[in-house]
Amino acid sequence: MRVAAEFEHFEDALAAHRLLIDENLDAQDIEIRSPYPLPEAPIPPHREAPYNMRFIVRVMWACAVICGWSFLAYTQLDWNLRTDGHPIVSVPTNCLIMYEIGMITGILTTTFLFLWETRMFRKLVPPLEEDLPVANGYCVLVIDGRSADRAHTLLQNRGARSVVTYGLVILLGLMATGCAGNGMIIPPGTWPYNMREQVVNKPGEGIPPWTDLNAPVGEVAAPDTSLVMHAHAEAAPAPFEHLTPGNPNNTIADALKGLRELDPAAPDYQQKLNDFRTQMPAWLQIKALVMSSNDIGKPAFLTQGKDPNDTVDQAYRKGLDSLLKTQTFPETQAPGAVDRGKVLFENNCAFCHGSNGKGGGPVGEVTAVPPPHIGDGNIYHQPQYTDGYFYLYIMVGKNNMPPFVDKLSPQEIHDIIGYLRQLQGPR
Amino acid sequence: MAEEENKGQTQVLTSIQTVGTYQWAMVIDADRCTGCKACVIACRAENNIQTVGAEQVNMGRLMDWMRVDRFWEDEFHHKVSTGRLAADQEATEEHIRKEAYEGDGFPNIVATFVPMLCQQCGTAPCESVCPVFASVHTNDGLNAQVYNRCVGTRVCANNCPYRVRILNFYTPTWDAPMEQMLNPDVSVRSEGVMEKCTFCVQRIRRSNLDAKVANKPLLDGELRSACAQACPSGAITFGNRNDPESTVNVVLKENESRSHRVLDELFDTRPNVIYLRPQRVPDAL
């Protein structure tokens, strides 16, 4: 099975990509396809392919030059037909031939390496029926293999729509004529990412049954049907029962479902909420809280300006916006916050960011992407770097930075922000 | 004066480095040449050169391997001879006509004839540029043209300062009885290949083989090229430069001060055809 989701903007595709990675989907199965070159830096690597075109071309060029010299020497010195006397052209000019041989070798090597490296994991020529909506000018997130069904659910939960029945009809019709999977245009969903979704079913492969949807990754059952999408929404498992603390196979979908099932009027409501908070990993809690449609247990900044009629994603967007717009948390000004923050910073952050927040940390020196100098007031006094900004990314992490939400309490994060502000100096 | 000028060149001539037993060479005495073109006719007969007809000749496709260049010697011509424009040519001809027919008495004009043929250069410009080695050097000093190998790029013709290489524009044909006169020793060239004077290589090879069969060295005088054989005034001498007693060397030694090689100073081609300057002095006429 393969799932392909279309995005109008690269950033949206990238955000969905991150979400899937965060949900422990295998990065090997997810790739971004685009009709124009994308900036490479933010895209997580899809495959670890050796990449040494430049080096090999140089080596081949050198070999060709050596071979060209030997060839010329052989043909001109080792045969006895005399062209007597001296030519008007001197022998070193012959290096032109050698030069051209070297150049053509470089060109052919480049072509060969290009085709080889892009085709390394695939068939030489793709099947005619393989069809992707890249031509519409959108970025496409393609999830292959065992992660596809989970990704499908996740994306669907975030508002993507799919018209699988129509798709199947078209698919069957086209399979009969030998070109399966031809152009399914699906109406856009309500998700602000403006996502489209498309399921391409390869012959001989199917979709695992929906009951195994939440099983750990290693236990995919035999293919059954592709109508899983509609069936899935109807039957949900009981909340939290299958969640175990610290289990990496816990998914955000599970957490969300459990949270939605909670009934404030129920007698064991408080007990269930406590279970949720103790059993779920903290980062899952945060995400589930951010994404959930009800306000249970949410921090204040997530409920500001909330309209009860908002959809899930609208609430999410509003919550994030209000968080990022929070210029100053009063907690960071509390007495003793800076002193506590100094200790916390040196224990948690200084390894990468340096003891003064301006680089030089022992780990930050060796990472491929150098950590930003968060202690530099010239940069981080700009208006977009609010306290909310630091709060959010300390909680959920950013790029190579791990999430600290399960290591630091909100108070501790506030202390660290207070210390950071002192490092950055007065505005 | 003339001897001093020529001293450097004659030393080069006499100290030519040779390879092998034979080094074929030719000496042409411009004093003796009358411009009768018997050599040209003999060359045609010997080497199966095609007759292309008036139309082709008018187009400039005369196939002769040998031509007789004509140089006018007079004050006026020397003045204009640096120019190569058509206007200069016409002016020269006009001057000659005027001198000859309108002047009083015999025209004050002297012509020098220089038979021009492939110079069999020791360092030939045509050899180094041929992409397929159709133009190669032989051990006896000849500049050979391999007809079978030639692809007809004509780069050799462009690079020949003497302009003695000719292309076969059409496959040669002979009318009915005329093919009977073809020389069986010489191949008939096909369309699209370059050809040029070979120093009558068929005669050289035949004589070499005869001498070998008779088990005696090839003596001087046993072998002459067709042009040398035909020249009525004995202006052309052909022989072996490696034999100090050969006619070529004797003539050369007698006229050492007059000997020169055409265009050698410009291109360093080291031709195997050596010319003897005319001794006439214009003032004496």
Place this chain on the structure above:
Amino acid sequence: MTEAVEGRPHAHEHINYNFVAPDMSIPEIYDACFEPVGKSGWKSNIVIGVSLLLIGWAFFKWLEQNFVGFGKTGLHLPVFWGYYIITFVFWIGVAHAGALISALLRLGGAEWKGVVTRVAEVITLFTLPAAGSFPLVHLGRFEVFYYMLPYPNSRLLWPNFKSMLMWDVFAISTYLTGSVLFLYVTMIPDLGIARPRMKGWMRTLYTLASWGWRGTAEEWKRVKEAAALYSVIILPVVISVHTIVSWDFAMEVVPAWHSEVFGPLFFVGALYSGVAAVVTMLTILYWTYKPYQRLITSVHYDMLGRIWLVLGLAWAYLFVNDFMPAYYSHEPEKMDYLWYNAFGTYAPGWWFLVVGNFVCPLFCLASKGFRRSRLPMFVLSIIVNICMYLERVVIFLPGQEIYDHLNGAVTHYSPSFTEISIVVGSFGWVIGGLCVFCRIFPILPFWEVAETRSRQIEREIAGVKVNYFQSGE
């Protein structure tokens, strides 16, 4: 705001670009670029038909020349290299536009390159075979042309690597291979993107030709790397090719040709005529296909005009330099050649060349208003290409006609009907080939235009201020 900080890596780049892409969405750009693909019209049918007739007639005359004899040409002693070689050098010159312009623009990272690169490369694709065929047509014995290839025959007789014609064989085949692969590899993304939208045999063709392109990040990384490598390799090849072609002449003893300045003179002249050919082609595309009118802006003309102006100055310097040393040293043969050009048989062509090839362009192109106007640039490009053909004529023919070290004879050469037919046939091949290409493949590279546009959209979202040139008409 968060999106700008979070997702767009270009937001904090220091940006100094000078080209603003047309205000179109990516699907709109796709539709515009692929508009002529897969369609036919009576106009292009007529062009292709006439081109096929010309090619067929030229092929017939070429066969006739091979079977009847090389005398079908107008060549004679001492003019051994005629219009075949002139046209060969002319096409080589036009072909130099492609690889050089696209390689330079790619390496320089010019944002306006998108529209120009493939046009230039496709011109190379068709003019280079046209050029390469002329040395073969010009052979006295075409049937044994393979003697010039370095294959180990039964007597181990290799070709003569000291001959500049062999350098030609190597240089041109290298350049042809390189430019075809350069064009093909940079076209693979477009083929892969357009594959699902094609129908019938075009779909099969695009599928096979796109070689499984999917547009993943790794594939983009590699195709950009390959394009950079090609650019780096092609640049010296371009320089070597035309220098070697000029050495075909400069290495010979013909006085008018034996000149050190020939290498740079030919190279710069080739680029000069190549840019002119690109301007001609762009204008024809602009007039032919309406959707292209949003993509081909006056900024492209302005930029090409600047390159053109610099090349024109360089060419003028070198052209004058061909005669100046001869004039000051009173070298008689070279001066004969100059006077023969200026006042002899070829005087009208020579003076037209002087006026049309550097007096007129240098004054016109110095004006910004001229560079940005379409029709005058088109007319100028046609004039310059005619003049560059004339330049080859007045270099090659008089040089041979007055070339005689011994008796000063002057001959005249004019092409025969066979030569004219074959030369015109090569024009038919180039024009018809370009027409067919436009109908099968996108002549404007979709992905390069889209890349520029998407970057600019990102920049606009991120609020980066850029000083743009005005692109208005």
